[in-house]
Amino acid sequence: MILDVKDLRVYYNTRHGTVKAVDSVSFDLDKKEILGIAGESGCGKTTTVLSIMKLLPPNASIEGGEILFRGKDIIKISDSELRKIRWSEISMIFQSSMNALNPVIKIRDQIGEAILIHEKVPEEEVKKRTDNLAKLVGLQSSRFDSYPHEFSGGMKQRSVIAMSLACNPSILIADEPTTALDVIVQAKILKMINEIKKKTGVALIWVTHDLSVIAEVCDRVLVMYAGKIVEEARVQQLIENPKHPYVQKMLNSFPSLSKSRNERLSFIEGSPPSLLSPPSGCRFHPRCNYKTARCVDVEPEPVNVGKDHKVICHLYN
Secondary structure, eight states: OOEEEEEEEEEEEETTEEEEEEEEEEEEEOTTOEEEEEOOTTSSHHHHHHHHHTOOOTTEEEEEEEEEETTEETTTSOHHHHHHHBTTTEEEEOTTGGGGSOTTSOHHHHHHHHHHHHOOOOHHHHHHHHHHHHHHTTOOGGGGGSOGGGSOHHHHHHHHHHHHTTTOOSEEEEESTTTTSOHHHHHHHHHHHHHHHHHHOOEEEEEESOHHHHHHHOSEEEEEETTEEEEEEEHHHHHHSOOSHHHHHHHHTSOOTTSOTTOOOOOOOSOOOOTTSOOSSSTTGGGOTTOOHHHHHSOOOEEEEETTEEEEOGGGO
8 A cells, every 4th residue: 555545624705604525535556556536626626636645725734633644644744755755656646737838938948847846957968858758648759849839639638647647646636637638539538548547557646526537447436425435446347336325326327338328317406515514414315315313313334235335325334
């Protein structure tokens, strides 16, 4: 195990009150594993992974829990120690990160800067490494001597992925890296990510709202709802045998080749709750068809429903 997150709680202080964006979230990550974190917008996915990097906005605070990287709690270490870990040990592809490239600096220089900040290496070594990174992400090395405006969206995203791998990190966090791309480019990026994992052995945390992407690239998946994890399983287990009502409805809302042409897709009625004042008990109970009085009053505990399969739901207690 390379990363172990225990009982993480992250709150935002707003003028309307305290938003409990991440509330008692626990999970771990093994070496060379691809872990997916799925859920609809606002469920706490991005806040969870930003906490690992300690890149939260000023109005956010980590109220409790541990984030253990190689046994060291990231929450408690100093800023100078954290700067040594960021990018060299844990790096990140941010949402819409391809728009964060500096428009007046060549791609090679931007990637080289990330290397030089963390390592004292000669310029010849930087050029050699950026050439190798270009090859790794499927680009000609000469293209790194171009400016961002000369690249397509897919090429920019490949460049950002190359930058995230510049210092050979142990963990790569990808926060919805294919959302702004068309489906053809998405497919190429997903294939490339799988090849990179095989070549480098990097462990990945893949954040997305799209379960079809999770099924394509991940080994294991966590599904979040309203700041909490509701189900955790191997990807194949989750797709074939979802347990939590929320996850079942999510999967049933996808079109399938096996469904008849006249069969209607299901949907989840209502809206996600406000995290300023989340519901008591199970946070999904206002939208659940199986709710009981216990669901309203008592928060459910994790239940093992199979090997490497855990669900947080009263139906299985």
